[in-house]
Amino acid sequence: MRIIVQKFGGTSVASPEVRELVLKKIEKAREQEFHPVVVVSAMGRRGDCYATDTFINMARDTYKYIAPRELDHIMYCGEMISAVVMAGTLQAAGMDAIMLTGGQAGIITDGSFNHARILKCDPTRLFGLTKAGKIPVVCGFQGMTSEGEFTTLGRGGSDTTAAALGAALNAELVEIYTDVDGIMTADPRIVANAKILDCISYGEVCQLAHQGAKVIHPRAVEIAMQKNIPLVVKSTFSDAPGTLITNIGKEDADGTTVTDRVATGVTYLGNIVQIKIHLDEDISSDDSYKVFKTMADSGISVDLINVHPGEIMFTIDSDFAERAIAKLKRQGYDVEMVESCAKVSVVGGGMREVPGVMANFIEALSKKKIAILQTVDSHTSISVLVQKGDVEAAVKALHEKFGLCN
Structure with missing residues (x-):
């Protein structure tokens, strides 16, 4: 039995007209x-009548x-109404559909x-x-x-539901329907010539998501x-093929395997502050x-950690800044805070052991006179901390430098 899991986001079920488009995807x-x-x-989304935030x-x-x-x-209510x-909608079209809560569909969680x-x-x-020919519609x-x-599973939890059901059912495919045509090389609101990626690895898309891409x-x-x-991110509103997320290598028309790109995308996280702790030499x-x-x-998560003799630096979400400063000062530390920061990252599975990647990264920002407050890198990403006002220039410069507009 060939099973497909199709997940439809809030904008895909927000009105009768859009739900008719969903119906066509299911019929197909x-x-x-x-x-x-x-x-x-x-x-819908924030402000709509039946959105979770409402x-x-x-x-x-x-x-x-x-x-x-x-x-x-109360957060259960939005998905139950939608389901x-x-x-x-499916029953009105002659399909034998049945609504299930997450628990009724077999999803057991911790407390x-x-x-x-x-x-x-x-x-x-x-x-x-x-097997009985019914179509489960799961919250x-x-x-x-x-x-x-x-x-509830936290923000973005419907994606997690779809993947968990897909894995449990040994589905052939999980489709994630949204209001964009796929995963892009950068935020199109910043980079006008950002491209839709036709294929991306699990590792790369995880890095993009962790570094701020809302994909x-x-x-x-x-x-x-x-x-x-395999996962596919695609649009409810078009017939575009979307972006395939998989470990399976793609092949060119001549049958040869396409090599990994050095860089896949540029993304960013805002709402960040940098914490600097100045240490005396006699401190343990x-x-x-x-x-x-x-x-x-x-309960404060830290990122971009650098520990040096005489100084500790890290970043946190600005919502926790006041609490963090108070706690650290209570411990007797000399604390400095740099506000209005953002983390900009280049992600790519082909970065491993490629000479010059960091040099290109720094050169792109240096040419735009963008000050780098902190850096961190891994085999699949390079990230820098910059002032919030430099985000757009940094994203555009890195997108161009790594050839993502080609």
Whole structure:
């Protein structure tokens, strides 16, 4: 049995007209002799009537610090409304559709309300429904604990739902439908000649997502990668082929394998502050442990870490800046904060052991007189910290320098 998982984001289910486009995508999958399993997000985006943020704001109008367990119950509502309406759309077209919550679809999670992790996915019920010719319409973003508590999977959780179901069902393909034609080499709002990538590796897209590209949730990619389930990011609003995410190498028309690109894309993360801790010479050598333990105990995630004699530098989300500074000063540290920063990254699976990549990176920024506050690199990415006002110039310069517009 050929199973395909088709996930439709909030803009893909927001209106009757768009849901008709979704219907056509599902009909096309059936014509290709697939058995579709459909996953849906809540309708629309922030400010829309049935968007998840709308329900969160409704709850917090009553009490700002509503408990995570209760918050999960109201966050469940958006996907349930969407799944019921989508199932009704399919039924009206003569298809035998059935709506399921995440828990009913077999997604069992831990008890971390608002950001639960999937422990297992039991596909028994979904296999039975697809064999009977039914089309399951599953609420994305949702799970259930073994004790029957409702949980949600965090932002982007519907992608994770689709990948988990795809892996559990040994699906031939997982399609992630959104409002763009695929994964691009850069944010098209910044780089007008950014291109859609026809193919990208699991590792590269994970790096792009972690470094700020809003393409697909990295957890979804990691789950699909475990079973080598191909993912395709494509648009509900067009017939463009989208971007294939896989480990399988592409071949040219003559049958030869295409080599990895040095760079795949440029992306960025804003809303960052840099923390500098100045150390006296007589301070003990375990200060780096104390600093990062303080951040961990405060629930603050750190990035771009540099530890040098006399100085520790790292970055954090600016929302946590006030708390971090207070905690560190309470420990007696001399703390300096650089506000309004951003992290700009070039990602590419072909960077490993290629001479001159870092030199090209620095040259591109130097020519634009962009100050580099910090750097970090790996086998598949190079990142720098810059002032927020330099982001657009940095992204454009790096996109051009690495030939991504060609």
